[in-house]
Amino acid sequence: MFEYSYIIVPSILLGIISRISMLKVDYRQYPSYPQGVFSHFTLGIVSSSLGAVALPALLEREFSAVTFLALAAQQFRDVRNLERQSLENIDKTELVERGTAYIEDIAKAFEARNYMTMLTSLIVSIVIFLLNKFLIRFYSILIGSIIGILTIVLFHKAISRETVxxxxxxxxxxxxxxxxxxxxxxxxxxxxxxxxxxxxxxxxxxxxxxxxxxxxxxxxxxxxxxxxxxxxxxxxxxxxxxxxxxxxxxxxxxxxxxxxxxxxxxxxxxxxxxxxxxxxxxxxxxxxxxxxxxxxxxxxxxxx
CATH class of the missing domain: 3.30.1360 (Gyrase A; domain 2)
Incomplete structure (x- = not known):
């Protein structure tokens, strides 16, 4: 797998950047800082790593490794459940509660952002691999990184929310x-x-x-x-x-x-x-x- 490091390393880095760009601590203070932010940042590293190694695993016919993607999906669903439970527990301490609909909305958002991180890494790895067949490796990595940044921007637009x-x-x-x-x-x-x-x-x-x-x-x-x-x-x-x-x-x-x-x-x-x-x-x-x-x-x- 080390021969694919030129694919894996940039893909992981772009995936991490994707997750960091979606971490925002504002007046709502959720995720909380620093514990909550650190927890989501760590999950971002995990999800970007899974997306980055998926293509090299397939190329090496390590099909068992790809099953980790299914395990990751289950893990992210568990994260959603944990976020929901955590918010429901602390909501009782609020003078004005968020309400179940708001809590569910937050929980779904954190689950979706982990998937987007994984997809960003996967897209970058595919682009670098395909371009490496026709271009010098440096240019394939450069173009793949640019595509990754554009993917992050598109994902941000996709998850942007209407306001009242x-x-x-x-x-x-x-x-x-x-x-x-x-x-x-x-x-x-x-x-x-x-x-x-x-x-x-x-x-x-x-x-x-x-x-x-x-x-x-x-x-x-x-x-x-x-x-x-x-x-x-x-x-x-x-x-x-x-x-x-x-x-x-x-x-x-x-x-x-x-x-x-x-x-x-x-x-x-x-x-x-x-x-x-x-x-x-x-x-x-x-x-x-x-x-x-x-x-x-x-x-x-x-x-x-």
């Missing part, structure tokens, strides 16, 4: 009370019994109205998991003025049954309406929540 701001318009909303009923843009949300809590809402709460751009967006944003993701992301970025014994101050999202619009209200630590709009806009659209009724005959007919 791309499927809906977000506008500031007015908060008021009808008796003890909290209303946002005249849409009743919940009963706030304590007078002091109502005063805090009027003084410190901010609210927005989320207006879907089409019928696809209406159905997507009606998903409870998507709404929970918005509540969690905003509370993490802007902070939240509540504790376990203060349910009145939980962020709330309510849907207007007539229009499909959502209203969202939060009593945040930083009551800035522009920041609230930005935080809502940048919330990702969950794969499990995304729907396209306009792609069906019945959906298009009903929308006419």
């Amino acid at each position: 701001g791309e499927i809906a318009d977000i506008y500031p909303a007015n908060i008021s009370f009808e008796g003890s009923i909290l209303t946002v843009n005249n849409l009743g949300i919940t009963n706030i019994g304590f007078k002091k809590s109502r005063e805090i809402f009027l003084e410190k709460a901010t609210a927005v109205e989320i207006v879907p751009k089409d019928e696809n967006a209406i159905v997507t944003l009606s998903n409870l998991g998507q709404r929970k993701a918005i509540e969690h992301n905003v509370s993490v970025q802007l902070g939240i003025r509540k504790d376990l014994d203060e349910p009145d101050f939980s962020p709330m999202t309510t849907r207007d049954p007539d229009t499909g619009n959502l209203v969202f209200v939060i009593v945040s630590m930083e009551p800035d309406i522009e920041c609230l709009i930005t935080a809502v806009k940048r919330t990702i659209v969950l794969e499990s929540a995304k729907r396209k009724p306009l792609s069906s005959y019945a959906g298009r007919k009903a929308a006419d």
Whole structure:
């Protein structure tokens, strides 16, 4: 296998670069740093190595070695299950939980990224092997590396996610009370019994109205998991003025049954309406929540 080192080494390196480029620690702090990042980085090395040695193993008729690809697939599925379990366990410690849909979305993303790392290494190894038959080895490695970088860019575009701001318009909303009923843009949300809590809402709460751009967006944003993701992301970025014994101050999202619009209200630590709009806009659209009724005959007919 050492005679194929000119294939294996560049393929592993490009695979590792692919995984590093997908590791991003932002305000969500997941994967956590440094333990979580190190764990995923190590898995990236494993998956890139498997992709890099697959072709040389076939060339050497080491068919048993290729079975490791099947084992890797099983391992990556186990990683997905572990990520799900870990997130479900720590979600109970959040003041505003992510929700099961958001957790499943994160778990699937980490599984898919390991496959993409392995495919990047495999593609680079195939390109270098084929070009080596016609070009000097240095140029075959160089072109293979360029193809690997292009593959990484394409994979990034493939896994890029829509945001709420791309499927809906977000506008500031007015908060008021009808008796003890909290209303946002005249849409009743919940009963706030304590007078002091109502005063805090009027003084410190901010609210927005989320207006879907089409019928696809209406159905997507009606998903409870998507709404929970918005509540969690905003509370993490802007902070939240509540504790376990203060349910009145939980962020709330309510849907207007007539229009499909959502209203969202939060009593945040930083009551800035522009920041609230930005935080809502940048919330990702969950794969499990995304729907396209306009792609069906019945959906298009009903929308006419």
